[in-house]
Amino acid sequence: MRPSPHSAPGWFPVWQRNFLVWRKLALPSILGNLADPLIYMLGLGYGLGAMLPSIDGRPYVAFLAAGTVCASTMNAATFEALYSSFSRMHVQKTWDAILNTPLGLADVVAGELFWAATKSLFSGAAILVVIAGLGLAHGPLALWALPAIVLTGLAFAALGLIWNALAPSYDFFMYYFTLFITPMTLISGVFFPTDQLPGWLATVGAWLPLAQGVALVRPLLAGEIPADALIHIMALLATAGVAFVIALRLTRRRLLK
């Protein structure tokens, strides 16, 4: 038996490997990804929301729901690209095994990127289903939130892979969360409108990838076409593309020196 030429792109079997592992552990994984954000969304949305005025004519829980979709997408992609990719790269040496085959490092890192984005899609979509069930999503436009989730997931997966390439150990990832993810979550309009922030901070926030995702998802869930949609889409794509190239370079320096 001789190997047939590749019919699928090189990243696909890497993605497929991760998918097969996930499928074995799917139920606990889905529940774990879903429970935490939903508890916050329902608790804050209905509890805190009852004391708050409506935002743009809609209840606070609807505002928070859109933010929760994006924040969960970000978290799912980030966790996968940090902890899980690091396990495969550094602890299990799965990447080393793959690099002994005809696949190259670009295939491995791209496979990880698309896999982390896929996981974020599972996570974001699951929350979307719950939101729709609660009557917080309006009309068929809400379905367009799915591609917006994928774009957000790709951007955060690629950013996470940069940090993964630099990490000496798991402890290093804590910095990424405390220095980048958590502050970004607070200034990207997930929990409250950014016009509550000092002007300069709101401007910074608007440039961050999470805000780009929120700017797409929130109007879509409200049944509106997002303003400046193309800019937000291009910003997320550019973040994903540039971050992927940097991540690949750094990973090459780490593994193939």
Add this chain to the structure above:
Amino acid sequence: MAALAVDALRKAYSGTEVVAGLSFAVAPGTCFGLLGPNGAGKTTTLRLCLGLTAPDAGTIALAGRAIPADAQQARARVGVVPQFDNLDPDFTCAENLLVFGRYFGLKDADIRARIPQLLDFAGLAGKADARIATLSGGMKRRLTLARALVNDPDIVFLDEPTTGLDPQARHLIWERLKQLKAAGKTLILTTHFMDEAERLCDTLIVIDHGRKIAEGSPRQLIAEHIEPQVVEVFDEAGGRLAGFVENHRDLAERLETSGDTAFFYCREPRPLLARLTEADGLRYVHRASNLEDVFIKLTGRELRD
């Protein structure tokens, strides 16, 4: 055409040359040994040959392809048994083979058809659905060997394939490697076990500090580099060895001492043996020289960490 041809290969890390002008060729269908103490440059040489790192100078041709330029095409014809097991712990034996076959662009149906035969070869028939955590060290090694064969490679790299295995497991691996060679595959082996190299290798090179210091078949190397007989003398009572060595060093062509043991390398050991039967407090072993003696002569007795 050689299965692997390396010419004037050089690689330095932060100013230190790890591979310093290495040249060798491996004939197809043979077993080639790459020997050397820890830190001699073996692993770096293997990584260079597989195209996993770029050389500073020199050329490599693997399976007829230029490395690293065409490394991905070359690796399609190559199997690798790495030094440390990197099987997928989340998968069963069969899933490990399936997932690995996909990396070669093989169709699922083709891989599945091949799995029983691969597991059988590895002595793992009936373990298709066993999880990796339930396998012994020897079984994991054999599964790693089966995994390296999933693409039916022409060339198999084995980086210390029997390190950490018990004698039974080691003998089974040797048996399988001989079968692979009989089937026409080229084997490229690194090992610290000189008896392993002596049994398996048609030719081998010894490298140290990134340079080749000897090359030939195990028999040639023994004949070329060392006296054919060794008498090892051990100090049992304490304090007797030094005197014995002092008085009888002219009975051997070459003498080495290491702790409480003296190694007399001789062409004609009988006079020495006669003296030893009379000596008190000394125990001795008389044996033919082997590759380990050559290795130690060439690379010294000091520890390399």
